[in-house]
Amino acid sequence: MSTSTTPFTPLTGSCPCRTITYTLTRPPLITNCCHCHSCQVETGTAFALNMIIESRYINLTSPSPPSSSPARNSPSSPARPSSPTPILTSTPTSSTSPHLLARCPTCSHVLWSHYLSAHYGTAIAFVRAGTLDVESKGRVRPDAHIFVESKVWWVDLRGERERGVWVGEGRYRREEVWGGEALGRLGVVEREMGEGKEVVVVEGRGKEGDGEGGKTDEYSDVVDLDKPRVVW
Numbered sequence: 001m002s003t004s005t006t007p008f009t010p011l012t013g014s015c016p017c018r019t020i021t022y023t024l025t026r027p028p029l030i031t032n033c034c035h036c037h038s039c040q041v042e043t044g045t046a047f048a049l050n051m052i053i054e055s056r057y058i059n060l061t062s063p064s065p066p067s068s069s070p071a072r073n074s075p076s077s078p079a080r081p082s083s084p085t086p087i088l089t090s091t092p093t094s095s096t097s098p099h100l101l102a103r104c105p106t107c108s109h110v111l112w113s114h115y116l117s118a119h120y121g122t123a124i125a126f127v128r129a130g131t132l133d134v135e136s137k138g139r140v141r142p143d144a145h146i147f148v149e150s151k152v153w154w155v156d157l158r159g160e161r162e163r164g165v166w167v168g169e170g171r172y173r174r175e176e177v178w179g180g181e182a183l184g185r186l187g188v189v190e191r192e193m194g195e196g197k198e199v200v201v202v203e204g205r206g207k208e209g210d211g212e213g214g215k216t217d218e219y220s221d222v223v224d225l226d227k228p229r230v231v232w
C-alpha cells in the first residue's frame, strides 16, 4: 500500500470473536501475497496475504473484560482489568527458525505471525490482512506476489502484473521491491537489535503509568535476538 505523503489512516482489525482487536498505527512495510504450499496449508485457502510491519506498531485495543470486583476507592490504584493479549504458538518450518503464531486466547484464530523468529525475534510481524475490518481491508492490496510457482491454477495474476506489482517465483530481493522508507524502517529495527535492545513489544492499552504497561508477557524473551540478518 502507499507510503506516500498523504496522512496515514490507521488500519483496524480483529479475530473472529473480537476478543483481540488491534490497530496498525503505521503503514505496513510491504504487503506480500504468498502462494507457497505452506501458506496454503496454514490458511486453508489459496494464498496468504501478509502485511509486514514492526510489531511495535501493532496497538492492541482489545476491550477489557468486565470487572467482577467493586471499584476501588484509592485513586492511586484504580481497578483496571487486564485486556486480553494474543498467545504465541510455534509451528515447525523447513528452516531452523520456528514460525511463531499469535493467536486469540479465546477462539485460537491466528492474527499475525513471526517468520524467521530465530533471527528477528518477534520484532517484525506478518499481520494477516484477512483479519482487517471491512473498511481497512479495502485500503490494502498486494505489493508483491511471491512463490507463484505453486499458486493454484485458477488465480490469474495478469492484471496484477499490469498494475506493476512484482510477480515471481520464490522471493524477491528486498531492495528491488520495498520502498526506501520501508527499507529505512527495517534498518532501524536491525540497528536496535544489533544494540541488544528489546524490540519485541506489541503495544497495548495500558501504556499510561509505569512505562512497562502494554507490554505483553507472551512477547518477552521468546527467542534469542542475537542472530545475523537474513532475508525473508
Ligand SMILES: [Zn+2]
Residues within 6 Å of the ligand: 015, 016, 017, 018, 019, 020, 104, 105, 106, 107, 108, 109
Ligand atoms: Zn478470538
Ligand SMILES: [Zn+2]
Residues within 6 Å of the ligand: 034, 035, 036, 037, 038, 039, 040, 048, 147
Ligand atoms: Zn508462504
